Amino acid sequence: PVVNENDTVSYEEIRFGDNDRLSALVAQLIDADLLLLLTTVEGLRERGGAGPLIPCVAAEDDVEQHLAQARTPTGVGGMRTKVDAAQWAARRGVEAVIAQASLEDVLLRVLQGEAVGTRFAPVEPGQAGGQRGGGGRRRWLRLTAKARGVLRVDEGAQRALVERGASLLPSGLVAVEGAFEAGDVVEIALPGQAPFARGLASYASHEARSLVGRQSSEIEEVLGVCYSEEIVHRDDMVLLRTDAAPSTAATREPSS
Template identity: 40%
Template sequence: MRKNLLGHVKRVVIKIGSGVISDQKGLEEGQIASISRDVCALRARGLEVVLVSSGAVAAGRGDLGITGRPQSIPLKQAAAAIGQSRLMRAYKEAFNSQGTKVAQVLLTRDDLANRRRYLNARNTLMTLLEYDIVPIINENDTVVVDEIRFGDNDNLSAMVTNLTESSLLTILSDVDGLYDKDPRKHPDARRISEVERVTEEIEAMAGGAGSLVGTGGMFTKVRAAKRAALYGAGTIIVNGRIPGILPRLFDGEELGTYFLPARDRMAAKKHWIAFTKKPRGKLFVDEGARRALMENGKSLLPSGIKGVEGGFERGDAVRLCDLDGVEFAKGVINYSLPELLPILGKKTSEIAAILGYKYGDEVVHRDNLVLNK
């Protein structure tokens, strides 16, 4: 069954957690070498592989005299600045021994939130794959601030799955998959082999903190699987510390936890709006406008908007809320805040007369709108 599910996969994103390739002393180069052999085995089968790898902070913290996770952003950034080059050198040496070239790609959320930069990043990654080079992606921790953070590399890997139009996300963790309860505390915990849909119950099973060396626990991995599923990609969470785990997966062994892709796949652009582009404000709409958007597939016109919150420019993402403040959608806005304020509640025929110009009748066009499920 598993082999049939993976038989169609041509391009896969593999996310490598800090706990897979490092310990309290720093990088475990033997683990990196093992993973590189696995990846090259997949490439020999004709698969294209994109890596998203944590580990820079773990690789650099020793020079700062830090044990465990750095407790401040400046310390984390300093450790990442030291460790990123070490991490890439370890990957380069491991893959070179297999006759494979790699490339480093560092991203912030801002790089993917801007549509032009998003498409440029995609073109770069596709070119690397075309030239038979393995991209190794990480968050640019040395410059990132809270406003432009992905949050964790599980989230980044889901975005990269969409960015590269991959059909499978494989998350290498230091546990064997999703369990019905914490296996470290409950010896009778049962591994869940397959998840058809990520429900609140599944998310509850994944609750809890991560390891000392990483930023994400099982919850962030399940959330990444949920986001990848909406794009139309399956996700497998497996124990990346087991040698040969990747070829065994593609041989059809029932390892880890497989999350099925959603049946009603979200278009790539709408997935980008929903999960990559960060909202800059809120629009509060009346009940008639909410129904038109939710039930009738309409665009948002200025007549239905009763209030705003935050600051935004044309092309930014905004949250759409009812008059009680409950968010029901997210979209890309066609007017900046200074432009929108004079036309709130007005008819579309009045826009040009009020502003002296008009970008369009719609404040948020339905093609740039994603409804909350």
């Protein structure tokens, strides 16, 4: 597949400003082993391009001094956006290399481990500063996908989702906002508060409204069909905040 920020089909949902940032996100989403950023120069050089080539950059290295005047003749953002993208990917466990596109067999040479261009060493999982983990699908849900609606839930449901990793059941719903179809991304929040989770809706918005406060056993009776006992299954959900404890103590058994 070809992914291009300049002419994406879903322009509203994916707007990053340049293909360097977009390529870094794609590399993370698919758990790539390598992100190769090709440009018109050898790689990142010291002193804004006036000094020698920098062969390797570690996650903790500060390269700002070398970017003050570093630009490539073409493209948006020049060397700065490529370095930003490479560091962003490396901090999430994806090795990145900035190299010269016109170099003979550049792709093969990089894949064979030859010292070509500037390498950005990846942060290993668990290493300080590392942000990898969660799988591409969950990262897409958390960072990229556009939410089409909001599911407002009670505190019992929130507790079940946050503390027990439960699925969202219709009994925990108190309101449905927006217009969405089954399979669309929705946010999950307490009434009047910011979202604490995101997920894929099992039902369209008009169906979900009919199920507010109902038991899962009532779904078929209400809709005439039961696609799922959950409004959002836990496997299709990501938490945005792990500290999302209810603001007041519940006086009844937690619902979900």
